Amino acid sequence: MEKEASSPEDVVDEQAGVHIENDLLGSAASILVDTSVYAETDVFKAAYWYTDRYYLFLSRNLKEAKYIRIEIRQKKESDSCHLDAACREFCNALIDYRVRRIILSETRDIRDALLRKAFGEGRNHLDPEKLGLDESHIPDPEQNFLEDKLNIGHPTGAG
Amino acid sequence: MQTTRIIDREIYPRKAISDARYAFRDFFSLTVSSIDSDQDKMTITVKPEHEQQGKEIVLEFLNYLLDRSAEIHLEAE
Numbered sequence: 001m002e003k004e005a006s007s008p009e010d011v012v013d014e015q016a017g018v019h020i021e022n023d024l025l026g027s028a029a030s031i032l033v034d035t036s037v038y039a040e041t042d043v044f045k046a047a048y049w050y051t052d053r054y055y056l057f058l059s060r061n062l063k064e065a066k067y068i069r070i071e072i073r074q075k076k077e078s079d080s081c082h083l084d085a086a087c088r089e090f091c092n093a094l095i096d097y098r099v100r101r102i103i104l105s106e107t108r109d110i111r112d113a114l115l116r117k118a119f120g121e122g123r124n125h126l127d128p129e130k131l132g133l134d135e136s137h138i139p140d141p142e143q144n145f146l147e148d149k150l151n152i153g154h155p156t157g158a159g
Numbered sequence: 160m161q162t163t164r165i166i167d168r169e170i171y172p173r174k175a176i177s178d179a180r181y182a183f184r185d186f187f188s189l190t191v192s193s194i195d196s197d198q199d200k201m202t203i204t205v206k207p208e209h210e211q212q213g214k215e216i217v218l219e220f221l222n223y224l225l226d227r228s229a230e231i232h233l234e235a236e
Binding site: 024025026040041044045047048051055056057058059060068073 | 162164165166167169170171197198214217218219221222225226228229230232233236
């Protein structure tokens with residue numbers, strides 16, 4: 001990513017993979033995400049979730065294209081500790097989305113089978129010949145619950 | 160206020176840029192020029208009447224652009 005007037009003095013801090021610097025738009029923390037570990041869809045899902053609370057910008061690392069640089073800024077100006085924490089939270093979110101993707105992949109056949117069964121039973125009722133209609137028990141307007149034609153009030157079983 | 164970003168076309172599709180540009184058309188002018196087969200140079204020039212909120216406008220635009228790009232990518236998945 002190209003930034004205006006970037007210089008070594010603009011770098012505020014760098015610890016354990018989190019790079020913090022100041023530029024025209026304020027303070028920003030950035031991390032590099034290896035797309036051979038986290039799929040790009042994992043990155044987009046995490047980023048999409050995070051734009052609610054932070055400002056984000058993604059760029060491709062020019063030296064190694066498999067890395068995506070994630071730039072994170074607070075929506076309210078704050079110190080570098082908060083930015084550092086935001087980056088680490090983002091890394092946790094990446095792990096979450098990767099795990100979800102793995103689980104979705106492993107359980108795809110089971111989910112498909114359940115859906116087929118659920119919707120498959122509905123097909124039995126598309127044939128009008130198979131649709132039954134019994135309106136004999138629909139109460140008349142003059143009826144009341146005391147008549148209990150279906151004997152619903154009769155106690156059964158336990159008790 | 161003017162700011163420039165180099166954007167990767169795989170991350171930010173042209174469709175997302177077009178949509179975001181339209182959404183923010185009242186706040187700034189945007190020019191996009193091609194650098195190579197993978198990258199564009201995007202220059203945002205905030206309109207004078209919005210200069211005071213320029214920083215916020217640019218950052219909100221970049222978030223909108225990212226959201227739109229994520230939607231396009233995830234729809235294609």
